[in-house]
Amino acid sequence: MLGTLVDTPVMEVSDLRMRYGDREVLSGVEFSAAPGEVVVLLGPNGAGKTTTIEILEGFRMRSGGDVRVLGVDPAEGGEAWRARLGVVLQSWRDHSKWRVRELLEHLGSYYEAYSTPDKKRPWVIGELLEVVGLAGSASTVIGRLSGGQRRRLDVAIGIVGRPDLLFLDEPTVGFDPEARRDFHDLIHRMTDVDSTTVLLTTHDLDEAEKLADRILILARGRIVACGSADALSRQVAAESEVRWTLDGRRFVHSGVDATEFVRELFQQHGEAIGDLEVRRASLEETYMRLVREVEG
Numbered sequence: 103m104l105g106t107l108v109d110t111p112v113m114e115v116s117d118l119r120m121r122y123g124d125r126e127v128l129s130g131v132e133f134s135a136a137p138g139e140v141v142v143l144l145g146p147n148g149a150g151k152t153t154t155i156e157i158l159e160g161f162r163m164r165s166g167g168d169v170r171v172l173g174v175d176p177a178e179g180g181e182a183w184r185a186r187l188g189v190v191l192q193s194w195r196d197h198s199k200w201r202v203r204e205l206l207e208h209l210g211s212y213y214e215a216y217s218t219p220d221k222k223r224p225w226v227i228g229e230l231l232e233v234v235g236l237a238g239s240a241s242t243v244i245g246r247l248s249g250g251q252r253r254r255l256d257v258a259i260g261i262v263g264r265p266d267l268l269f270l271d272e273p274t275v276g277f278d279p280e281a282r283r284d285f286h287d288l289i290h291r292m293t294d295v296d297s298t299t300v301l302l303t304t305h306d307l308d309e310a311e312k313l314a315d316r317i318l319i320l321a322r323g324r325i326v327a328c329g330s331a332d333a334l335s336r337q338v339a340a341e342s343e344v345r346w347t348l349d350g351r352r353f354v355h356s357g358v359d360a361t362e363f364v365r366e367l368f369q370q371h372g373e374a375i376g377d378l379e380v381r382r383a384s385l386e387e388t389y390m391r392l393v394r395e396v397e398g
């Protein structure tokens with residue numbers, strides 16, 4: 103085929119509005135996401151992150167605006183559309199008497215009808231148990247899992263149908279550091295191997311920085327900033343901090359062009375320079391500054 107193949111966006115949101123009673127929570131949210139992209143939605147408590155995700159999942163009717171998810175308006179999405187979505191809910195409370203493998207096999211069987219030549223559904227359960235770190239608990243009764251294992255099961259339930267688009271609302275709450283790292287590896291694997299698009303919310307900025315291709319900051323009903331962690335930090339804090347030692351003394355300099363400054367520093371002092379550090383604003387500093395500016 104001649105010409106450039108342009109990926110159709112997996113999600114397109116334009117002028118999204120949501121009102122609860124007379125209170126407007128979302129007042130013109132705009133963003134889109136491409137196949138295989140990991141988009142992280144950040145924002146203070148009550149900003150409307152869960153509301154946004156629920157609208158995209160088709161669980162909540164919006165008050166206004168245009169939304170397309172996998173090319174379909176979520177308000178009208180049917181079974182075949184839903185089968186291509188993965189949703190990780192806050193916690194799976196039902197079926198506490200079932201065993202882990204049994205529940206995943208049961209839920210997975212629903213997706214068989216939606217297998218395609220490119221994507222065999224559901225995930226092979228043994229392999230799924232491996233990747234979410236539950237292989238050792240396959241025969242455990244769900245009611246006896248620990249909080250962290252329960253959360254791993256939530257993730258397994260969300261991805262058992264090998265979704266094209268995965269929604270995760272605060273997925274790693276209650277994870278220990280190892281489970282958190284395993285989860286990050288899993289997300290990378292899904293986007294690399296299956297080109298799954300991921301939209302997730304978190305309050306863990308370190309996690310956002312590790313996972314996101316793009317970070318969206320939701321505040322006061324709108325997306326107030328959008329970009330990689332690095333781009334956001336450049337946008338907010340033009341200056342970087344350079345620290346170094348010289349003849350046993352510590353120095354600090356803040357400026358716009360750190361590279362040029364360091365070049366000159368070395369030209370002037372050469373090997374006498376020690377412990378050089380160049381630091382841009384962290385995502386936490388950037389986030390706090392952006393949200394404070396918007397919230398006045």
Ligand SMILES: Nc1ncnc2c1ncn2[C@@H]1O[C@H](COP(=O)(O)OP(=O)(O)OP(=O)(O)O)[C@@H](O)[C@H]1O
Pocket residue numbers: 122127145146147148149150151152153154
């Ligand atoms: N069903 C509802 N009826 C009325 N108000 C609601 C409803 N659901 C949410 N809200 C309100 O809408 C606002 C946004 O809530 P939402 O849960 O979407 O925020 P969030 O960004 O996910 O917050 P958090 O970070 O605390 O999870 C909040 O003020 C909340 O109280």
